[in-house]
Amino acid sequence: MKLISPDTTKCVKCYACTEVCPMKVIGISASGFPEPKSYAYRLCINCGYCVDICVFDALHHKVRKQRSSDPGAAIRRYEEMKKKRKSEQEIK
Numbered sequence: 011m012k013l014i015s016p017d018t019t020k021c022v023k024c025y026a027c028t029e030v031c032p033m034k035v036i037g038i039s040a041s042g043f044p045e046p047k048s049y050a051y052r053l054c055i056n057c058g059y060c061v062d063i064c065v066f067d068a069l070h071h072k073v074r075k076q077r078s079s080d081p082g083a084a085i086r087r088y089e090e091m092k093k094k095r096k097s098e099q100e101i102k
């Protein structure tokens with residue numbers, strides 16, 4: 011069983027899960043859905059951010075099976091990353 015797998019009936023391919031992963035172990039498959047990279051099992055720290063950030067409840071993680079009751083940490087990380095990306099784009 012893969013470390014993470016999306017419910018393709020719910021996933022809207024927003025890629026919030028791929029972006030928020032601190033270990034960068036979530037890639038994108040040929041069909042455009044998130045998929046674990048080959049080294050995902052080795053590097054995943056089971057933080058659960060990928061599950062917590064998905065508002066569509068579309069990502070299954072083998073260990074972190076449910077969104078946590080407080081997804082605040084994942085949301086803050088995602089917002090910080092978006093801000094950082096925006097400022098990098100403005101510098102270019």
Ligand code: SF4
Nearest residue numbers: 021022024025027064
């Ligand atoms: S965050 Fe959810 S909806 Fe967005 S790409 Fe990941 S699984 Fe799909």
Ligand code: SF4
Nearest residue numbers: 031054055057058060
């Ligand atoms: S649990 Fe954390 S480290 Fe593991 S795939 Fe999800 S976001 Fe990445």
